[in-house]
Structure formats: C-alpha cells, structure tokens
Amino acid sequence: MLKTSISAGLTLGLAVVATSVPMAANACGGFFCTTIPINQAAEQIVFRQEAGSVTAMVRIQYTGNAEDFSWVIPVPDSPEISIGSDTTFNDLDFATQPLFNLSTEGNVCPQDDLVLVAAPTDAPQAEVADGGGVVIEEELSLGPFNFQVVSSDNPDDMSLWLAENNYLVTDRGEELIDPYVNAGMKFVAVKLRSGESSGSIQPIILKYASDRPMVPIRLTAIAAEDDMGVLIWVVNDQLGRAIPENYKHVIPNYTRLNWFAGSANAYGSYQTLITDAMDESGGQGFATDFAGSVNSDVTDFLTSPAGIESNLALLDGITNDAEYLTASLNNSTNVNAALARLQIILPLPTGFSTDLYFNSDQLKAVYSPDELQTARVEMGEFLVTRELEPLQNSVALVPEGSYMTRLYTTLSADEMTVDPTFNYNTSMPDQSRTREASIFASCENNVSNWKLTLGEGTGREGELVMDVSGQPLPFFGQPVPEPVNDQPATFERQRTSADAEPEIEFQANLTPLIISADGSVEGGVIEGGVENPVITPVVESSSSSNGFLGAAGPALIALFGALWLRRRTTKDVQLLKRD
Helix, strand or coil, X not given: CCCEECCCCCCCECCCCCCCCCCCCCCCCCCCECCCCCCEEEEEEEEEEECCEEEEEECCCCXXXXXXXXXXEEECCCCEEEECCHHHHHHHHHHHCCEEEEEEEECCCHHHHHHCCCCCCCCCCCEECCCCCCXXXXXXXECCEEEEEEECCCHHHHHHHHHHCCCECCHHHHXXXXXXXXXXXXXXXXXXXXXXXXXXXXXXXXXXXXXXXXXXXXXXXXXXXXXXXXXXXXXXXXXXEEEECCCEEEEECHHHCCHHHCHHHHHHHHHHHHHHHHHHCCCCEEEEEEEEECCHHHHCCCCCHHHHHHHHHHHHCCCCHHHHHHHHHHCCCCHHHHHHHHHHHCCCCCCCCHHHHHCHHHHHHHCCHHHHHHHHHHHHHHHHHHHHHHHHHHHCCCCCCCEEEEEEEEECHHHXXXXXXXXXXXXXXXXXXXXXXXXXXXXXXXXXXXXXXXXXXXXXXXXEEEEEECCCCCCCCCCCCHXXXXXXXXXXXXXXXXXXXXXXXXXXXXXXXXXXXCCCEECCECCCCEECCCCCCCCCCCCECXXXXXXXXXXXXXXXXXXXXXXXXXXXXXXXXXX
16 A cells, blocks of 8 residues: 655644535636636545544545646644545445435325326645745655645745745735644645646545544635535544534424425435525534444445456456556546556657557557556556555545444635534434435315425424425426425524534424415414524634644644536446457
8 A cells, every 4th residue: 555654643624525516617726826716616525533543535626737736735743645536435425425205195186196206216854945934844746746744933934935836825815824824733735746637636645643523624715616515524433423513513404405306306405405504504514414334335335446456457467568558548447547647658659649548559569569568567556556555545444334424514715714623422313314205195176285294314204394285296306385495494503512412502493384275375484493593603712832722622734725627537447358
C-alpha cells in the first residue's frame, strides 16, 4: 500500500459534499486558485473514527485546466497522506441514499383510476521559503499530486506566499486566514504534478490524531454556491450514532415530500425539503440520512479490490508488451487517467492521435521493443498505485461490523460562520435509509378520496397527514397539493450531544391536512409549535493554548475547493477476456 507518513498527530474538520449541482464550463480547483475563485457546488467526505485517530477521505470534484487546479488545507499538524478512490464515494452514495416507498390500497373512481400510480421501490529539515516568514515543513509527490506543508506565524506572510505561488487570495481570503495562522496551524498546499490532467484527480486521505471529526467550513464561504450540499459519512467501531454538537439536528416534515414522484425523483424533493428546513433552522443544522451497522446491505455495494487484482493477474499473463498496454487501457477503472499517463510514458509522434494506444499492431510499428517494455513496467506500477491501492485504502474505511452515520445539509456562504463538530451518541436509535408512506384510496358517490399516512423511517409512523376529497391523486411526477407548502419544512429541531437524549428546541404543531372537494382547507398547521420555537444562536468554542478549540475540542483541517462542475464517469472494473 502506497502511503507516505509525514508525521503523527492531527485533528480534523472538513468542508465537504453533495447532490444535485449546477453545471459550469470551467473552474479553478481550490480555496485559492490561479484564476478567479469558482463557486463550490458540493462537498463529500468519509470519516473513519478509530481509537485515538480519525482518517478522512475527501472527494475533489473538479473540471478545468490541470494547471489551474490548486487546493489549500489548513491543518494543526502534518498528516499522514494517502490516495483514495472515487468509486467508493459512488458506491456509498448508492448504498446509503434515502429511499422513499409509497404503497397504495383501494381504488379511486373509474374516471381517476389512470392516475393512481404507486411509486416504485427501490520529517526532513524545514526549509525557509522565498517570500520570508513562511516555512516549508514538508514536500512530497503522491499519486497525481504535489504536496507542500507550510507554516507561518504571520497571516500577511502566509497570504503573500500563497499569492506568489499562484494561489489567488482575495481580501476576504486574507481575513479568514488570520484565525488559522494565529492558532498555529499549518497549511497543506496541493497542485497537480507536471503532465497530469484534471481527469487524474483522486480523493485525498488524511489520517490524524483525534477523538472526533470536525468540519471547519468558514473559509469555504469564499467560493461557495448558495445552498451548497455537504454530505458526510462517519464510520466508527460501534461508538454509536454520529451527531452534530454545535449545529442543530433537523428532522424534516415528511408531509411536504413529493411521495408521488417515484423513489429517485422523491430524493430530489427530499433535497429541496432539507434546504428549506435548514433555512428555517438558521442555516446551521444537519439531517440524518442513515444511521446503522455496516452490513451486507452496504458492503455488497462496495466495489471490491479483488476485481482489479484479478485483472492485474490476467494482464501479467500477456507476454506481448504492445498487447499488454492496449489491454491495460481497455481494463482500467479510469481510462482517461490511464490514457493521460501513457501519453507521458510514450509521447505521441507527430501526426498521431490517442487512437494509437488502442492498436497493438500500430504500437509495435511506432515504438521500439525497449520503449514498449519500459512503458509496460510503468503502466503496471500505475495500475497498482493509482487504481488498486487507492481502492484498497478506501474500502478499508468501511469495514463490515462498524457503525455508519450519513449526515446531510446545505449551506450558503453567509451561514458558514461556525465550524461544525461531531460526537457520538450510544442511546439514539438507528435511522433506516428507507422512508415509508401509504395511501388509502376510495370512491364514494362518484367522488375520489384518498388519505396519506406516514410510515417507518419518518419518525411519525401511523400518522395521518393528508385527507383529500374530490381530487385525483397527483400523477407520477406531479407536485403535492398546494396547501402542503404552507406547512413548515421542519418537523423537529433538536440539540444533540453525546450520551444524552436529544433536547427538542422546536416541534411543529401539525394536524391532518383536510382538503375538501370544493377546495376548502382545514387543519395542517396550528400556530406556534411546541417547546421553544425560537432559533438560538450557536456559540463558537473559544480557543486556548490547548488547541484551536480549547481542551474540549479537536483541532481542525479545512478543505476548500472540492468542486463539482460535471460528473466524471468511472468505468466499472471488467475482467480481461482473452481469446
């Protein structure tokens, strides 16, 4: 396993992830960039908590020119760094994304029966850098990246160094650097190695000493989209469900979900619902998408390194070097990255396109046997260090038998004023990824009637939420009846902490929404709510000589620049077939 140990002892918090995002034509790739900062559309991270340490895998979602990619991560100390796989993020999203199942019973009147549609289920010496006041603690190359770990006791010097090294620092950026420099933190500066393309970018894995994760998101405000999605998985050895400590825990009002749209489309409705609920909560909260043991329901969806290992064994059996190179491209899990690497190893002659690399006969005609032999060795190393080992590193973060919590929120720049921290609660119950609801339909006096009742996974099992007369069911993909939108998006807002029952700060006071055939509406929302429906401010922990957050909290890393401007597709691992 390729892993570079810079030093031990590091604590973390990351601004990371997401879901539906806008498209853009180009981008710089970091918190500080060589061009104008581009908005961050989404961030994703996997935390793996073990005794005394946390490992964080962060997805970098970026498209644009490779030379424009740059990324800066404030850290309390130099981390142990390795490379992960995008495939595991895709797999985890698929395995833990909330599902919405609507069952139906009964029949509407004949004139409306076509619209009764049930939704489908589914440690070198430090070197003083040019510019003065900044120390280069470490330099290393790993995977597609060049890393520099730098430090300074002067925010102005740090800003100047970043600017001189082609990281664009705005006035706002200089302002937000100050607290991290003043806390004695270091910065990991990341760029792509010469010859690498943006398609070569992979997740970065950082291991550090900590008893819980943190997401220091304040600097992300420099380049954040409105309502930027943040998706976090926290995996631990049965420490319990991960809960936000200084953000609210928000349970959405599932009456407002579009249950009629099918599971996939209903998830889009859920994301909008979460955004609305977070806005009602002052913009600083998390919802729990899933919480439970990592069993075969999760691990069966994780791509196994065994497929790549089998591929490599079959490739090794190919004696002809040109055929080996062609086959290595055809069986790569990231053809674009493999192709970019092969162009570095075997530069294209004038007049040839990259089609050359997929034709073994042409390869033999253009390159010498020694060139092909050298390329074979380097491509073999590439497949191991860029595909096999990153997947092994990633899958190791989600062992069967551990406990996983998936947390989701959306944040805008003006809401990124507090760095959220997370702890573990052993008493809170699991949260199923599946939410259930049911409809009972009937026809009385030639008038269609239907009732919507919430089920398992919503926290309101058996609660009748809609009673509609004289209206057909919304057909597949149609919005919910308009009076539903008069309800709050939040059903309950909680304060959560370790080893204590959640403290209810707000709970919506709802009765069944009754819609009559004449369009009149009764019920739904009773003014006020229960407990304390006032949003109380979140107070940031004060710093001290014991660490950035004081003795009670871990220090932090901020990840800035996980950009998603287009989805990159990763080809499934396929076993090499030979005639």
